Amino acid sequence: MKKYFKKQTHFYLFLSSIIFLSSCANKKNIVYFQQKIDNINSSSYLSESIQKNDILNINVSALDITSIAPFLENNSTTNNNADQRLIDGYKVNSEGEINLPIVGKIKVEGLTTSDAGKKIEDELSKKIINPVVNVTLLTYRITILGEVNNPGTLTLYNQKINLIQAIGLAGDMTIFGKRKKIKIIREKNGVSTKKIIDITKSDFFDSEYYYLKNNDIIYVEPSFAKVKNSGYIGQISNVATIFSLITSIILLSRN
Numbered sequence: 001m002k003k004y005f006k007k008q009t010h011f012y013l014f015l016s017s018i019i020f021l022s023s024c025a026n027k028k029n030i031v032y033f034q035q036k037i038d039n040i041n042s043s044s045y046l047s048e049s050i051q052k053n054d055i056l057n058i059n060v061s062a063l064d065i066t067s068i069a070p071f072l073e074n075n076s077t078t079n080n081n082a083d084q085r086l087i088d089g090y091k092v093n094s095e096g097e098i099n100l101p102i103v104g105k106i107k108v109e110g111l112t113t114s115d116a117g118k119k120i121e122d123e124l125s126k127k128i129i130n131p132v133v134n135v136t137l138l139t140y141r142i143t144i145l146g147e148v149n150n151p152g153t154l155t156l157y158n159q160k161i162n163l164i165q166a167i168g169l170a171g172d173m174t175i176f177g178k179r180k181k182i183k184i185i186r187e188k189n190g191v192s193t194k195k196i197i198d199i200t201k202s203d204f205f206d207s208e209y210y211y212l213k214n215n216d217i218i219y220v221e222p223s224f225a226k227v228k229n230s231g232y233i234g235q236i237s238n239v240a241t242i243f244s245l246i247t248s249i250i251l252l253s254r255n
Contacts, residue, residue, distance in 0.1 A: 049111065049112055050092060050096075050108045050110065050111050050112070050113065050116055051110075052092050052093070052096055053092060054091070054092045054138075054139050055089040055137070055157070056089050056090045056108070056116070056136070057090075057135070057136045057137075058089070058090055058120065058134075058135055059071075059133070059134040059135075060124065060131055060132070061132045062128050062130060062132065063130055064129060067127075067129070068102075068128060071101060089138045092108060095109075096110070097109075100123075102127055103120070103124055106119060106123060113135040113136060113137060116135045117135040120133045121133045138157065139155055139157055140155075140213075140214035140215070141153050141154065141155055141156070141215055142154045142156060142161070142212055142216050143215075143216070144169075144218045144220070145217070145219045145220070146177065146218075147174045147176050147177030147221070147222050147223075148173055148174065148220055149170065149171030149172060149174060150170050150171035152170075154166065154169055154170070160211060161212055162210050162211050162212065163182070163184070163197065163199070163210060163212060164199070166212055167220075173220055176222050176223045176226035177221070178221045178223055179198070179200050180199075180200055181196055181221045182218065182219070182220055182221075183195070183196055183197075183217075184197060184212075184216055184218055184219075185216070185217040185218075186209070186216050187215060197209060
């Protein structure tokens with residue numbers, strides 16, 4: 001009888017251990033960006049590509065300053081192009097176009113700012129002698145994922161925003177977010193890099209990652225408690241607890 005009891009006890013303990021280990025292993029299905037991403041080539045990605053709803057600053061110069069007078073006017077939202085010109089810039093509409101003085105609508109979606117400037121120069125050259133165009137983005141995007149209250153992609157109109165402000169715009173971190181393990185993924189010269197930030201310390205204020213850049217991705221990793229209690233992992237943990245309880249009862253009943 002004792003031999004049978006030992007076999008049963010070993011069986012329950014073994015099964016409980018397997019279930020517990022399985023629940024730990026399944027963390028891989030919950031946490032993002034676990035593998036090393038340094039030096040991943042992303043040269044095909046255009047970090048400055050123009051998208052719908054972007055706001056562009058377009059600076060035009062030429063030898064004959066009178067020929068570019070429409071571009072020198074104050075870009076007020078009270079003018080006739082208020083739907084196209086915002087915060088001293090031109091908004092890319094739902095068709096991916098901007099509506100410019102002199103040349104009218106030009107499609108710029110998908111172009112880099114450099115290519116867009118060249119395209120505008122080519123169009124203006126038909127009416128103006130030797131125009132020079134410089135295009136810059138007045139808006140940029142930050143993506144925040146993970147344990148924040150409002151995850152998603154933010155379109156920002158202030159190009160000087162720091163990590164803390166971005167988290168605030170996302171509704172702050174949830175109680176389950178790891179304050180010591182915030183990942184920032186950034187593209188530099190066609191290469192993606194990852195930086196781990198610990199916001200419980202103040203030394204990150206001096207980091208190059210304190211101020212965010214266009215297309216940065218911020219990921220707030222969930223704590224073990226959140227992973228353990230999420231979906232099927234929580235159910236598996238409950239099953240493991242039940243088996244452990246049964247084993248304890250058997251042990252007590254045999255004493």
